[in-house]
Amino acid sequence: MIIDDSGITAKVKAAILDEPGLKTLQIAVTTVNGVVTLSGSVDSRSNSDRAEALASAVAGVKAVENRLVVKPAQ
Secondary structure (H helix, E strand, O other): OOOOHHHHHHHHHHHHHOOOOOOOOEEEEEEEOOEEEEEEEEOOHHHHHHHHHHHHOOOOOOEEEEEEEEOOOO
16 A cells, blocks of 8 residues: 555654654654655654654655754753
């Protein structure tokens, strides 16, 4: 079954929103040819890694480009 890019984007966004530590963060998700790009800012390296792991686990994802910037909470 082929999953299109918009379907992958929706599933990655849903996975991030389901994660308590990530749902309040500003994470943008785009998908081109199965490659997911995460952009925006997170409050810790562990949350960046978690978002990347969630995206990687979504069916149809070939690769994840993690462009998230870590900005510690003020």
